[in-house]
Amino acid sequence: MNEGVKYWLSIANYDIETAKAMLKTERYLYVGFMCHQVIEKSLKAVISRDCNEGEIPPKIHDLSKLAIRAKLFSIMSEEQQNFIDDLNPLNIESRYPEYKDEIAAGLTKENCGELIKGTEAMLCWIKEQL
Secondary structure, eight states, X not given: OOHHHHHHHHHHHHHHHHHHHHHHTXXXXXXXXXXXXXXXXXXXXXXXXXXXXXXXXXXXXXXXXXXXXXXXXXXXXXXXXXXXHHHGGGGGGGTOGGXXXXXXXXXXXXXXXXXXXXXXXXXXXXXXXX
């Protein structure tokens, strides 16, 4: 496993633990944001596997585009594709704070718990593809 893959996976693993911590402290907006980050970084790990030494994955945040670039989108189940589509808007908060209230309104303890479960399952699947 190359250093780029190790780097991206280590921060994806860190971010899933952060998402869990945010759930415990009822910071649901950041649960969603961190779940997005976990999948983004794990997809970048897959992309890094095929990069030349020193080359970095694209600086984009769209999970579907990253999954396509990682050559995983076409082998994802429809459920997995829908899951990353659901996660995509949760990254907006950090870039466009005016959407914060709208996004936060849809995040509850229950659905954030489900987001974490889905994110852990997707992370596991992505790791299996490496």
